Amino acid sequence: MEEALYESLVSLVETKQYKTLQMRLNEMAYPDIADFIMQLEDEKMRVTVFRVLSKDISADVFAYLDSDSQETIVRMITDKEIERLMDELYVDDAVDFLEEVPANVVRRVLANTDSETREIINRFLEYPDNSAGSVMTIEMVELHDRLTVGEAIKSIRRTGVDKETIYTCYVIDDKRHLVGTLPLRRLILNDEDVPLTEIMSDDEQLITVQTLDDQEEVASIAKKYDLLSVPVVDKEQRLVGIITIDDIVDIIDEEATEDFEKMALLRPSEDEYLKTNVFVLAKNRIVWLLILMVSATFTGQIIEGFEAKLATIAGLTACIPMLMDTGGNSGNQVSTLIIRGLALGEIQIKDYLRVLWKEIRVSVMVGVTLAAANALRMIILRHITHNPATDSVILVVCLSVCAAVMVAKIIGCTLPIIAKLLRLDPALMAGPMITTMVDAVSLLIYFGFANLLIH
Amino acid sequence: MEEALYESLVSLVETKQYKTLQMRLNEMAYPDIADFIMQLEDEKMRVTVFRVLSKDISADVFAYLDSDSQETIVRMITDKEIERLMDELYVDDAVDFLEEVPANVVRRVLANTDSETREIINRFLEYPDNSAGSVMTIEMVELHDRLTVGEAIKSIRRTGVDKETIYTCYVIDDKRHLVGTLPLRRLILNDEDVPLTEIMSDDEQLITVQTLDDQEEVASIAKKYDLLSVPVVDKEQRLVGIITIDDIVDIIDEEATEDFEKMALLRPSEDEYLKTNVFVLAKNRIVWLLILMVSATFTGQIIEGFEAKLATIAGLTACIPMLMDTGGNSGNQVSTLIIRGLALGEIQIKDYLRVLWKEIRVSVMVGVTLAAANALRMIILRHITHNPATDSVILVVCLSVCAAVMVAKIIGCTLPIIAKLLRLDPALMAGPMITTMVDAVSLLIYFGFANLLIH
Numbered sequence: 074m075e076e077a078l079y080e081s082l083v084s085l086v087e088t089k090q091y092k093t094l095q096m097r098l099n100e101m102a103y104p105d106i107a108d109f110i111m112q113l114e115d116e117k118m119r120v121t122v123f124r125v126l127s128k129d130i131s132a133d134v135f136a137y138l139d140s141d142s143q144e145t146i147v148r149m150i151t152d153k154e155i156e157r158l159m160d161e162l163y164v165d166d167a168v169d170f171l172e173e174v175p176a177n178v179v180r181r182v183l184a185n186t187d188s189e190t191r192e193i194i195n196r197f198l199e200y201p202d203n204s205a206g207s208v209m210t211i212e213m214v215e216l217h218d219r220l221t222v223g224e225a226i227k228s229i230r231r232t233g234v235d236k237e238t239i240y241t242c243y244v245i246d247d248k249r250h251l252v253g254t255l256p257l258r259r260l261i262l263n264d265e266d267v268p269l270t271e272i273m274s275d276d277e278q279l280i281t282v283q284t285l286d287d288q289e290e291v292a293s294i295a296k297k298y299d300l301l302s303v304p305v306v307d308k309e310q311r312l313v314g315i316i317t318i319d320d321i322v323d324i325i326d327e328e329a330t331e332d333f334e335k336m337a338l339l340r341p342s343e344d345e346y347l348k349t350n351v352f353v354l355a356k357n358r359i360v361w362l363l364i365l366m367v368s369a370t371f372t373g374q375i376i377e378g379f380e381a382k383l384a385t386i387a388g389l390t391a392c393i394p395m396l397m398d399t400g401g402n403s404g405n406q407v408s409t410l411i412i413r414g415l416a417l418g419e420i421q422i423k424d425y426l427r428v429l430w431k432e433i434r435v436s437v438m439v440g441v442t443l444a445a446a447n448a449l450r451m452i453i454l455r456h457i458t459h460n461p462a463t464d465s466v467i468l469v470v471c472l473s474v475c476a477a478v479m480v481a482k483i484i485g486c487t488l489p490i491i492a493k494l495l496r497l498d499p500a501l502m503a504g505p506m507i508t509t510m511v512d513a514v515s516l517l518i519y520f521g522f523a524n525l526l527i528h
Numbered sequence: 529m530e531e532a533l534y535e536s537l538v539s540l541v542e543t544k545q546y547k548t549l550q551m552r553l554n555e556m557a558y559p560d561i562a563d564f565i566m567q568l569e570d571e572k573m574r575v576t577v578f579r580v581l582s583k584d585i586s587a588d589v590f591a592y593l594d595s596d597s598q599e600t601i602v603r604m605i606t607d608k609e610i611e612r613l614m615d616e617l618y619v620d621d622a623v624d625f626l627e628e629v630p631a632n633v634v635r636r637v638l639a640n641t642d643s644e645t646r647e648i649i650n651r652f653l654e655y656p657d658n659s660a661g662s663v664m665t666i667e668m669v670e671l672h673d674r675l676t677v678g679e680a681i682k683s684i685r686r687t688g689v690d691k692e693t694i695y696t697c698y699v700i701d702d703k704r705h706l707v708g709t710l711p712l713r714r715l716i717l718n719d720e721d722v723p724l725t726e727i728m729s730d731d732e733q734l735i736t737v738q739t740l741d742d743q744e745e746v747a748s749i750a751k752k753y754d755l756l757s758v759p760v761v762d763k764e765q766r767l768v769g770i771i772t773i774d775d776i777v778d779i780i781d782e783e784a785t786e787d788f789e790k791m792a793l794l795r796p797s798e799d800e801y802l803k804t805n806v807f808v809l810a811k812n813r814i815v816w817l818l819i820l821m822v823s824a825t826f827t828g829q830i831i832e833g834f835e836a837k838l839a840t841i842a843g844l845t846a847c848i849p850m851l852m853d854t855g856g857n858s859g860n861q862v863s864t865l866i867i868r869g870l871a872l873g874e875i876q877i878k879d880y881l882r883v884l885w886k887e888i889r890v891s892v893m894v895g896v897t898l899a900a901a902n903a904l905r906m907i908i909l910r911h912i913t914h915n916p917a918t919d920s921v922i923l924v925v926c927l928s929v930c931a932a933v934m935v936a937k938i939i940g941c942t943l944p945i946i947a948k949l950l951r952l953d954p955a956l957m958a959g960p961m962i963t964t965m966v967d968a969v970s971l972l973i974y975f976g977f978a979n980l981l982i983h
Contacts, residue, residue, distance in 0.1 A: 102733050104752050230717055239713050240695050240756075257712065258694050262685055278557050296781070297559050299774040301695075301756065318773055319754040322780065326751070329784040330868055333791075337864035338857050345874045346865050351886055355893040358861050362894065363901055365857060366929075369850035370909065376846040384839035391831040394852055394967055395824035402793050402820060402963075406813050409792035410801050413785055419800045431806055438810040439817065446818055454825065474821075508857075512849055 074108050082109055086118055091125050099127060106130075107137035120149045132161030140173035141348065147178055155185040163237050164190075165210035165320065168197045205291050206284035208324065209305045209314030214242040216269060218252050223265030229257070238317050241302045244273045251281065251304055251312040281306045284313060291316055292324045293418055332416060335500040336409065338362065361505055368509045375516045382520075386527055388462035392470045393516070399443065400477040400515035404507045407432060407485030412499045415489060425490050429483070436482035440475035447474050469522045476522075477515040484510050529563050537564055541573055546580050554582060561585075562592035575604045587616030595628035596803070602633055610640040618692050619645075620665035620775065623652045660746050661739035663779065664760045664769030669697040671724060673707050678720030684712070693772050696757045699728045706736060706759055706767040736761045739768060746771055747779045748873055787871060790955040791864065793817065816960055823964045827971055834975045841982055843917035847925045848971070854898065855932040855970035859962045862887060862940030867954045870944060880945045884938070891937035895930035902929050924977045931977075932970040939965050 085094040098106050106126070113119045123146050126134055135143065135158060147155060159167060159182060171179050171194065183191050193211065200206030214236050216225045225242065233239045242260065244253040253273030263272055281304045282291050295303050295318065303321070305314040331341040338361035342349060349357075376383070376393075383390045411428065414420030420428065451467045488507055489499035540549040553561050561581070568574045578601050581589055590598060590613060602610060614622060614637060626634050626649065638646050648666065655661030669691050671680045680697065688694045697715065699708040708728030718727055736759045737746050750758050750773065758776070760769040786796040793816035797804060831838070831848075838845045866883065869875030875883065906922045943961055944954035 100733065102735065102753055104754075226716070233713065233717055239716070257716075258688065261681070261694070261712075261716075262688055278555065280557065296777055298557055299559075301773070318756070318777075322751055322773075322777065325777065325780055326784075326872060329781075330872070333788070333864050333868050336788075337860050339861050339864065346869045347875060347879060347882065347886075351889045351893065354886065354890045355897075358858070358890070359894055359897055362854060362857055362861075362898055362933075366850060366854055366898060366902060367905060369853055370905065372849040373846040374913075376849065377843070380842065380845055383845055387835065388832070390835055390838055390845055390848075391828040393848060394827040394831070394971070395821060397849055397852065398824055398963065398967065399817060399821055402817055403813070405792050406794050406817075409788050409794065413788050414801045417781060417785070420802060424802060427802065431802075431809065434806045435809045435813070438806070439814055442810075442814055443817055443821060447821060450822060450825065454828075458829075478817075508853065512853065516849070 074105065074112060079109065079112060083113070083118075086121060094122070095125050095127060098122075098125065099130070103130065103133045104137045106134045107142075110134070111139060111142050116145050116149070120146055124150070124154075128157070132158055132166075135170075136162065136166035139345075139348070140170065143170050144174045144178060147174070147182060152181075152185045155182055156187075159186045159190060163210050163212050164193055164197060165208060165237075167194055168207070171198065200284060203288045204284065205282045205286045205288060205303075205305050205316060206314070208288055208291070208320050209284075209316045210237045210320075211314050212237040213302070213304075213312075213315040214239050215249075215312065216242050216244050216255065218244050218246050218270055218273075220269050221265065222260055222263045222267045222269065222272070225255075225260055225269055226265075229260075238302055238315070241300070241315075243304055243312055243315070244269055244275075245312055249311045251279065251306055251310060254279065254304065256301075280304075281310075282316075283308070288316075288324045289328050289416075292321050292328065295321045296325075297418075328416070332412065332500040335498065336412065336504045338365070338504055365505055365508060368505075369512070371509070372512050372516055375513060375520065379520045379523075382523065382527075386466065386523070388466045389469075389523060392466075393519070395447075396470070396473055396477055396515050396519055397512055399474055400481045400511045401508060403436070403439065403478045404481035404485035404511040405504075407482050408489055408503045408507050411486050411489040412503055415493055415499050422490055422494055425487075428486050428490070432482045432486045433479070436479040439482070440478035443478060444471040444475040447471050465527050469519070469526050472522050472526075473515070473519040476518045477511075480514050480518065481507075481511045484514070529560065529567060534564065534567060538568070538573075541568075541577060541580075549577070550580050550582060553577075553580065554585070558585065558588045559592045561589045562597075565589070566594060566597050571600050571604070575601055579605070579609075583612070587613055587621075590625075591617065591621035594800075594803070595625065598625050599629045599633055602629070602637060607636075607640045610637055611642075614641045614645060618665050618667050619648055619652060620663060620692075622649055623662070626653065655739060658743045659739065660737045660741045660743060660758075660760050660771060661769070663743055663746070663775050664739075664771045665692045665775075666769045667692040668757070668759075668767075668770040669694050670704075670767065671697050671699050671710065673699050673701050673725055673728075675724050676720065677715055677718045677722045677724065677727070680710075680715055680724055681720075684715075693757055693770070696755070696770075698759055698767055698770070699724055699730075700767055704766045706734065706761055706765060709734065709759065711756075735759075736765075737771075738763070743771075743779045744783050744871075747776050747783065750776045751780075752873075783871070787867065787955040790953065791867065791959045793820070793959055820960055820963060823960075824967070826964070827967045830968060830971045830975065834978075837975075837978065837982075841921065841978070843921045844924075844978060848974070850902075851925070851928055851932055851970050851974055852967055854929055855936040855966045856963060858891070858894065858933045859936035859940035859966045860959075862937050863944055863958045863962050866941050866944040867958055870948055870954050877945055877949055880942075883941050883945070887937045887941045888934070891934040894937070895933035898933060899926040899930040902926050920982050924974070924981050927977050927981075928970070928974040931973045932966075935969050935973065936962075936966045939969070 110119050110122050119142060212235060214229055229239055240257045242255045242257060243251055244255055246252050253275040255269060255273045259272050280294060280298055284305055284307060291303050302315045302317045304312055307313050334341045340357040340360060342357055411420060448467060448471045451462055455462055485507055489503045492499040492502040565574050565577050574597060667690060669684055684694055695712045697710045697712060698706055699710055701707050708730040710724060710728040714727050735749060735753055739760055739762060746758050757770045757772045759767055760771060762768050789796045795812040795815060797812055866875060903922060903926050906917055910917055940962055944958045947954040947957040
């Protein structure tokens with residue numbers, strides 16, 4: 074939000090020109106109004122602005138606030154105001170909000186919600202995290218399969234205002250079974266007396282998810298079929314909710330962030346960085362660092378077993394960091410490609426042999442190139458620094474670089490696929506294990522060559 | 529696609545039961561038909577199936593094919609068929625396809641396209657990669673600002689079939705300036721005689737991008753405002769196209785993949801892994817590996833300057849991998865959080881001091897914990913393996929771990945923000961530089977403490 078706009082709005086609050094403020098806010102988009110409220114430092118001011126909002130937009134703006142601001146507001150408004158807010162909020166936004174605030178706030182909010190909504194919200198709160206049920210909304214357009222186009226449009230005009238989306242309508246039978254979907258587009262472009270059953274998508278084209286399906290699954294279906302909303306059904310194929318594209322976009326971002334975090338050895342967290350306190354940040358980081366530090370005992374032992382030789386042959390120790398970094402980086406390059414490919418569905422378990430064969434060829438090319446470049450580097454370095462690396466040390470280092478790259482690439486493409494095969498999370502498992510394995514194997518290769526070629 | 533379904537469809541092709549095949553395919557969703565065609569090994573069979581498709585769906589299916597299959601089909605169909613295909617394809621899909629195929633195919637396709645479409649396509653092909661212009665489509669619903677709701681709905685019913693989306697309509701004046709946007713929803717829910725200007729979103733709520741804006745910008749606007757399509761305007765605010773949510777979802781995935789690749793030291797590539805040949809894969813990987821190998825010369829030099837001491841004090845060398853890994857991992861954890869936060873707009877440059885202060889506190893906690901755990905580890909190890917690490921070696925290692933973690937965290941949060949400040953790509957710059965700097969600094973700290981505390 075621009076500084077000038079922010080200042081002018083703040084001065085309206087401070088001078089209590091609430092009518093003008095309301096008019097100005099009415100002209101702004103909901104996310105921008107929410108931005109303005111969140112930027113206000115003073116809690117009372119936040120509530121004041123929220124109360125100034127016209128009744129018909131305050132719930133929409135509320136849905137765009139972060140959970141801190143939502144909590145502040147709910148703590149300071151009256152029970153009556155809470156009741157109206159809960160009445161206006163879409164169920165998925167209400168659930169998102171209630172999932173983030175302390176239990177006493179949840180209790181107060183639910184106490185001021187009508188019993189029907191309360192029951193629905195309670196059911197939603199019970200769906201496991203990241204399941205389709207936990208992100209769906211119940212405000213969808215349902216049309217009976219006996220209607221015609223004209224009747225359907227009339228029904229939408231009557232009930233559509235409260236629906237989260239009207240662009241895909243869901244056709245149900247007497248028992249609420251989902252029997253077809255109907256884009257509003259097709260309704261508009263057809264004649265009034267056509268029966269819905271004639272123009273709806275049904276049977277094989279009916280794409281649904283179940284309440285307990287993972288949200289990642291929902292996102293990949295929406296992406297594949299370019300859906301604006303995905304219908305959620307129960308085990309009897311009865312329609313229980315829909316997941317709209319704006320939530321799917323959030324899921325896509327969330328899942329990518331989670332994979333970024335896992336691959337960077339972080340415990341995934343759903344909170345924004347700036348809003349997470351330092352203890353949680355520290356906790357999320359320490360686990361893997363500890364595990365990897367302990368697992369570095371292996372590499373330490375490998376080096377210790379070789380310390381005598383390292384001490385006598387000049388130049389060998391100096392190349393350890395280069396070798397380990399090169400191996401680690403090579404392994405990471407592949408595992409990232411494979412993990413991302415698996416996440417986007419571009420790579421399947423059955424492709425493993427193709428992947429492996431590709432990686433073997435790539436690793437030979439990369440390994441040989443790096444080994445050659447390294448030979449050049451070490452020879453130049455020998456002349457510049459008069460360092461005493463002998464020809465055999467150079468040979469050992471080059472052979473090791475080449476072999477380490479090849480092994481790292483093979484480990485890097487194999488581990489994520491094994492993880493997937495074992496139904497583990499490739500992003501979670503591959504990162505730490507690859508580092509440990511590649512480190513150890515690179516050193517073993519290095520010392521192996523050194524033992525073989527230097528006496 | 530299920531094996532049984534695939535087999536039954538293939539047998540229809542082989543026994544030339546084209547009528548039945550057409551009926552079966554008509555019942556399937558476009559992406560599934562495309563999947564079926566792409567799974568066929570035989571090129572002739574692919575073309576046969578494509579030709580069997582009903583005329584009204586073949587362009588839709590074509591848009592879902594990968595570029596290899598698109599090329600195969602276009603090479604084998606007649607000029608007449610190409611003409612019809614190009615006529616039916618949305619401009620953005622046509623451009624996507626033409627960007628991926630060889631020049632001779634492009635020439636043949638354009639030669640069989642009517643001059644108006646050809647001109648549009650040529651203009652689109654000139655927009656820079658990843659710009660809003662290169663991903664937009666021109667098939668949007670434009671409504672004149674003099675219309676009423678009833679007239680607008682009539683106009684949509686007349687022209688809507690050929691539009692990529694009709695769910696957001698764009699209101700223009702006599703000179704094609706975009707003056708407002710109007711969700712179809714609002715049209716449907718209003719009375720017929722209301723003028724559009726009364727219900728459209730205008731002025732401050734009008735959210736647009738320009739043709740040369742980066743696609744990442746487009747995606748973040750669509751996400752913030754939950755838009756189903758983003759209007760693209762030229763410098764005079766004239767409407768030139770729209771970008772629809774399905775393309776925005778692809779952009780979000782693409783941008784995340786690009787960041788994954790950059791952070792894993794890969795040259796970003798837009799092709800799927802399995803479809804990229806080994807030379808390209810090798811080329812994309814070698815650059816950074818080479819640069820980092822050469823930059824490892826620094827760490828090599830640091831170790832060499834210390835080789836004499838390493839040779840005489842048992843246990844010092846063995847801890848180098850652990851120290852470097854711990855430093856590297858700590859730095860990576862932070863930089864990943866910051867890079868992702870910057871990409872999602874959750875962190876801004878102005879937040880740097882808050883980030884730094886957070887990281888200093890986190891790094892003290894993490895550093896001290898790791899140092900303590902490491903002391904424990906080394907003391908236990910001393911008893912088990914009777915290895916000769918003295919108290920002063922353990923002290924040096926622990927102090928170094930703590931200091932390395934702190935420095936790594938500070939470097940890890942600073943570099944991405946500096947990159948952003950310099951308008952460089954945080955993901956591209958931070959990964960490699962952090963590795964190099966953290967490696968060198970960790971070793972310097974280690975040897976510094978060793979010099980200070982071990983005589």
